[in-house]
Amino acid sequence: MLDLPLASAFTVFDAQGSGCLSYGVEANGRRWFVKKATTPQARVSLIRASRLHAAVRHPAIVRPERILDGSDGPTLVYPWHDGSCPHRAAGRYPGNSSRLRSCSPHKRMIDRRLRPLRTFPPHPARPDHQWRLP
Template sequence: MMELPLDSAFAVFDAQGSGCVSYGVEASGRRWFVKTATTAQSRRSLLRAAQFHAAVRHPAIVRPEHVLDGPTLVYPWHNGSVLNHATTHGSDRSALHRFQQLPLRDVETAIDTILDAHLAITAAGYVAVDLYDGCFLYDFHARQLRLIDLDEYRPGPFTLDTDASPDPAATWPPKNSSAAPSSTSAPPSTPSAAPSTTSSTPHPAGAAPTTNNR
């Protein structure tokens, strides 16, 4: 079984209202974005995410490489910035503003990536739920966009219930980590540590400012 040194995580994302706590850790010679659940609702969400990733494949969608009991989703860590680093303290869209200043060609390429990924999602019988700018992890160096934190996507059609679309500000960690991430000093922007207050900039998983996968 994979050992995850959460106590020595280099990034921690615990200011999400979703009930999930995520970590940036190093294990087996690699960096990972580890997403865990702390409530019944967040456990259902992560189980739904595991089912989604088992059914959908696309190079731009960050998917977990390991699904452990709990459930715990272990995503590869990706550098980048979450375009909306949403937490219980508010939203940081500085990465979005930076993205909007890119050459039109780069922006169009990113949008094409989002649309192409959703063709694969549709082909697998899933529909988008809770898609917003916090689901976009952008690597400004590589000019590459990845999708993270698609935990609420569901097979369609389905009946909407009160739990179907949680507050977007309460989904992933500073989404700049793998699942969501961008840098390690204080993460994600995948995917998304030192207890609680470390953040690179939001990925994984995960994480935005720059660093959820989530």
């Protein structure tokens, strides 16, 4: 059995706006990303995520290594990956609208990904057509 207590977390993401509590914890010599529901809506969301992971396999989708069933709904346990969070729901960039603010890390990441698409030439059948990308 894998013991993943919040008390031993090395980092906590408690203001995600999703109703979930996520944290990083070390157990059995590995680091894990743990996601638990704290609201009824989050519980439904994690149940949907569990079903999605059971049905879909794709190299771009990080799958939980374990899904633990509990009285508060599923707890999804993913392998830990070092990196940065491109968007935080609270603090410096509050609310979902902040994802599109020019100074947000999330917006900068999107801009970097879309930059090559902005160089597309006009469509041959519609030379007056302008591509509209964010």
